[in-house]
Amino acid sequence: MDIPTGSAPGGIYFPDDSHVVLPPGFDYNEIPDLGKENRMLLLVRWIEQYWKYTALAVVIILFSVLAFYLYGIPAMAKSIAYKLPDSVGNGISDHVIDELEDRLFFPSELDEEQQAVLRDGFAGILEANGFNAYRYDLRFRRSEAIGANAFALPSGTIYMLDGLVELEGMDTDGVVAILAHEIAHVELRHGLQSVIRQAGIGVFATLMIGDVSVGISLATALPKILLETGYSRSLETEADLYAVEYLAKTSYPPEALAEALKTLIGDEDEDALINWISTHPAGNKRYEAIRQKIEELGL
Amino acid sequence: MDNQSFIDAEPAPQKTTHEMRFHGSGSEYFRIWIVNTALTIVTIGLYWPWAMVRMRKYFYANTEVAGDRFQYDGPAKIIFRGYILVMLAFLCYSLANIFAPLILFIIILLFFIAWPWVFYKAVRFRARYSAYRGVRFKFDGTLGKSYTINMGYTALTFFLGIFFLPYVEYRKKDYVWNNLNLGSRKFEFKGQAGEFFIAYFKAVGLVLLGVIPLVIGIAIALAGGVQMEQSGSEDPNIAMLAGFAILIPAYIGILVLSAIAQQLIFCRITNYTLNNTTLPGIQLHSNINFWKLVGIHLSNLFLIIITLGLFTPWAQVRRSKYILEQLSVTTEGDALDTILSTEKTDEDAIGDAAGEIFDFEIGF
Numbered sequence: 001m002d003i004p005t006g007s008a009p010g011g012i013y014f015p016d017d018s019h020v021v022l023p024p025g026f027d028y029n030e031i032p033d034l035g036k037e038n039r040m041l042l043l044v045r046w047i048e049q050y051w052k053y054t055a056l057a058v059v060i061i062l063f064s065v066l067a068f069y070l071y072g073i074p075a076m077a078k079s080i081a082y083k084l085p086d087s088v089g090n091g092i093s094d095h096v097i098d099e100l101e102d103r104l105f106f107p108s109e110l111d112e113e114q115q116a117v118l119r120d121g122f123a124g125i126l127e128a129n130g131f132n133a134y135r136y137d138l139r140f141r142r143s144e145a146i147g148a149n150a151f152a153l154p155s156g157t158i159y160m161l162d163g164l165v166e167l168e169g170m171d172t173d174g175v176v177a178i179l180a181h182e183i184a185h186v187e188l189r190h191g192l193q194s195v196i197r198q199a200g201i202g203v204f205a206t207l208m209i210g211d212v213s214v215g216i217s218l219a220t221a222l223p224k225i226l227l228e229t230g231y232s233r234s235l236e237t238e239a240d241l242y243a244v245e246y247l248a249k250t251s252y253p254p255e256a257l258a259e260a261l262k263t264l265i266g267d268e269d270e271d272a273l274i275n276w277i278s279t280h281p282a283g284n285k286r287y288e289a290i291r292q293k294i295e296e297l298g299l
Numbered sequence: 300m301d302n303q304s305f306i307d308a309e310p311a312p313q314k315t316t317h318e319m320r321f322h323g324s325g326s327e328y329f330r331i332w333i334v335n336t337a338l339t340i341v342t343i344g345l346y347w348p349w350a351m352v353r354m355r356k357y358f359y360a361n362t363e364v365a366g367d368r369f370q371y372d373g374p375a376k377i378i379f380r381g382y383i384l385v386m387l388a389f390l391c392y393s394l395a396n397i398f399a400p401l402i403l404f405i406i407i408l409l410f411f412i413a414w415p416w417v418f419y420k421a422v423r424f425r426a427r428y429s430a431y432r433g434v435r436f437k438f439d440g441t442l443g444k445s446y447t448i449n450m451g452y453t454a455l456t457f458f459l460g461i462f463f464l465p466y467v468e469y470r471k472k473d474y475v476w477n478n479l480n481l482g483s484r485k486f487e488f489k490g491q492a493g494e495f496f497i498a499y500f501k502a503v504g505l506v507l508l509g510v511i512p513l514v515i516g517i518a519i520a521l522a523g524g525v526q527m528e529q530s531g532s533e534d535p536n537i538a539m540l541a542g543f544a545i546l547i548p549a550y551i552g553i554l555v556l557s558a559i560a561q562q563l564i565f566c567r568i569t570n571y572t573l574n575n576t577t578l579p580g581i582q583l584h585s586n587i588n589f590w591k592l593v594g595i596h597l598s599n600l601f602l603i604i605i606t607l608g609l610f611t612p613w614a615q616v617r618r619s620k621y622i623l624e625q626l627s628v629t630t631e632g633d634a635l636d637t638i639l640s641t642e643k644t645d646e647d648a649i650g651d652a653a654g655e656i657f658d659f660e661i662g663f
Contacts, residue, residue, distance in 0.1 A: 002356075005360055010360070011370070044349075048331050057336070058609075060341060061340060
């Protein structure tokens, strides 16, 4: 059987392989012993003839694409991130660390005592939660260009910038709480997840647009993504909630994370565009989520 | 000159040119495309072979020469087996990529070994299920030759450099066209490799042209950076900003030039190959205009991007219509009219189809 497509002619193949073209109005359903496959194709042909069903197909596709983008890619990124060997995360991190140390960072001007107090808090969280302290490397740095910020690289190197520690209204508990948040990023492999998500979006865009060059241009930008866009809101919220759990096992109050977040949101309006909040989005919703988590845990 | 030969001398056969016509329309194909794509998605890809056959059928059945259409009837069930095999290979590749980079090397090697076989199978498959006036095409090239070209010559490019690549492409075209038959009629391709070298070198030159502004942009930005370092200033200076300002359009320029270079290769090689190909009593012609093709390709690409892919069916129809309508055939006497649906397809072809376990349908 040669079920026609659109207004083009179709026909029949006979057992001796000769082919006969059938007139446009021919009803293929009248042919005896069509078989399942031909019946299915006739149904497909019937659907193709109506714009209303075509519209339904558009809706199905848009819905699937959106669902894949919102849930499929993040879920795949998560499962891949946990399976990748540590060397992958370390490789990406080394590259970024070199770049940062060379160009943007200067030695911290915090006094030794203050640094020691924060290092104690940091070590306390790692120990109380049974994390491998050897993979972590807490670095205090000063950077006018980046301002009040802190971030974690997949290898376990965590940067705490002077601007954030010196922020008005920020206390030691707040800074330690933010360190707990950054530890959560490392433990939950958020860095790799974001890179894989971006790669997934690149491949996805290539499939949709059918042009490899666009996909490649997205892929080359990957190492920078870690720094420039930070993590998505869902990853941030996840890190907040885990940070609350980490802090709950120490003598540091989890509420400090919520307060620190509030201090940073307040800071956003007046100060530099580039700060912890802009790379760590949706402050108010996260504040509420942290409060709720603390209540749930009954702290 | 004696009497006998005078009587036998035939009158010069009358030459007739038949333009190719494409009757497909974007809005009609859009419905076929979207419905079959949606079915592929809801069946998590299982419907894909049926979708592909249906979409290809649309293009064949809407292509007309001398009043008759082409036919495509690739059996989706057979394609399905090949498709599952490819998916399994891809899965192995992905898993190896994550867990065992060493096995990855073996898989790539296996792919390299299997590729000539896949190429041979795919050409044969496509030919066997394509027909004109009910007469099937047939590919009778040998598997050995496919290994010579797709493995031997391709391996040689590693040693001889990419300058050898146009020759490999020439041998591929030669392999496909000189082993292709329509029923009992044999295609003959008499082209030389020269045109392939010209097409590829021009295309490479075009892309290199795009590299110049990129290099200038980088140079200016670097000079600005050095100056910034020397003056100890933290603010980027004008040279640096100007350098970066050049880089972005230069990068887009290279992407556009690569797209144009692809069209250049396609246009020149298709024109040359078809213009040097004949069937007994039939000459093929191709007169694709490079600039028109580039115009269609770039505007298609732009519209596909801004519609997030929804313009794709219109783009495919637009491109196919332009290309196909630049093709024609010139026949001597009744060479075309004797191709009739009563002509029997080779018995071999039918036997082949029945005995196939796998087959591959890939784009060329």
